[in-house]
Amino acid sequence: MRRALRENSLGLVFGLLFLIVLVAQGFAGHADFNQQQIAAGLEPVGLGRYLTSASFAADVAENWQSEYLQFFLYILLTVWLVQKGSPESKKPGEEGRESDREQKVGPYATGDSPAWAHAGGLRRALLSNSLGLVMGLLFAGSWLAQSIAGAAAFNERQLRDLQEPVTWAEYLIEPDFWSRTLQNWQSELLAVASMVILSIYLRQRGSPESKPVGAPHDATGVEG
Known part of the structure; x- marks a missing residue:
């Protein structure tokens, strides 16, 4: 379990932060929405109604x-x-989609490459993009x-x-x-x-x- 958490910590932390911020947005947005309702002379709404x-x-x-x-x-x-x-950029002169050898597809795919990297046609095109x-x-x-x-x-x-x-x-x-x-x-x-x-x-x-x-x-x- 510790190894799994460590090896996936970046995704897990960002996922947790996303949920925390989304919940916080819900509460803050609800308060702001009700302020506007009251200013317009309307009844405030419950949190559940606002979230939907x-x-x-x-x-x-x-x-x-x-x-x-x-x-x-x-x-x-x-x-x-x-x-x-x-x-964040490729080196100048390396622009483009690169060769099959560089991308390790088709005959250049390795044993641990995704299955569709070994395939051709539509399956490889879908994986490639x-x-x-x-x-x-x-x-x-x-x-x-x-x-x-x-x-x-x-x-x-x-x-x-x-x-x-x-x-x-x-x-x-x-x-x-x-x-x-x-x-x-x-x-x-x-x-x-x-x-x-x-x-x-x-x-x-x-x-x-x-x-x-x-x-x-x-x-x-x-x-x-």
Whole structure:
């Protein structure tokens, strides 16, 4: 058990932190929602009702979709684009999908390679692009969930203010939707750009996201 916990500690800790923060968001969001209800002259709602509301779902989904967009773009763009000096980048001149030998597929697969690495055709193509495909699908799914929940929450506010509700398609061109969406996208893209560029000159000893402390600034694709 100790070995399993140690070998999976990174995923377990992030999973636990995710649950803690999600629960905290639920309580904080509930308090904020009720403050708005009271300010509008409406009755406050219980925690259970808030957690199953469109408002809470939209808040959660809009953050998820921006995170998955970040990883989806990063996974795909780092195949072809490089940043000299960054451990987050391939070395200049190594752009592209790489050879079968480098990727250990087909005749170059080893005994402990995934079964589909030995296969050809569709199975190998799916395995070769599975990370980007899943991240893309998670982004699309969470974006769809955000748009549906966001439309429901928007219409609740419309009805409360005695205004006409909108359809889902109409909500997709509402400033409310794109304001919520773009404020998350820009923050994620800024975070990725900051990580790529700052890791050229800054170090974190022992982290695989950093170059070794003594590595030169122009060393690229080198992890500590």
